[in-house]
Amino acid sequence: MNALEVSQRVIDAWNRHDADAIVPLFVEGGTSSNPLSGQGLTGQAIASFAKALFTAYPDASFEIVSIGDTGGGLVAWQWLARGTNTGPLADGSSPTGRSVTLPGASFIRVESDKIPSEQAYHDRQTIDEQLGLKATKG
Secondary structure (H helix, E strand, O other), rough: OOHHHHHHHHHHHHHOHHHHHHHHHHEEEEEEEEEEEEEEEOOOHHHHHHHHHHHHHHEEEEEEEEEEEEEEEEEEEEEEEEEEEOOOOOOOOOOOOOEEEEEEEEEEEEEEEEEEEEEEEEEEHHHHHHHHHOOOOO
16 A cells, blocks of 8 residues: 555544544554644554544544645645534634635655654634634744
């Protein structure tokens, strides 16, 4: 299986809201990092983050804007996340009922059909503004 196929599997698991299918795609100790979850989630912490996201945004989806194998097992993909906040947020805040459209990019490293690291980038302020929340610093 090539790096694009492995990356597509993790994207598909996110779109199916299958948190338990995401974890086995990573090597043991493999990390997932993004501005919401923080740096270096591993194992069940990745699944817990995904489940919290699916609770807050039950209709969450990730559209591939562009994707490519940059060589050496690194896949870069530009995405557009969409969802309506109808569940509690990770900080315990009540649902806003508002929809979010969030552009971002992720870099997935693939080795031997598994993911040792995934790094996502997006602007947290975009989420806060669309939800009508006070912008967070950091």
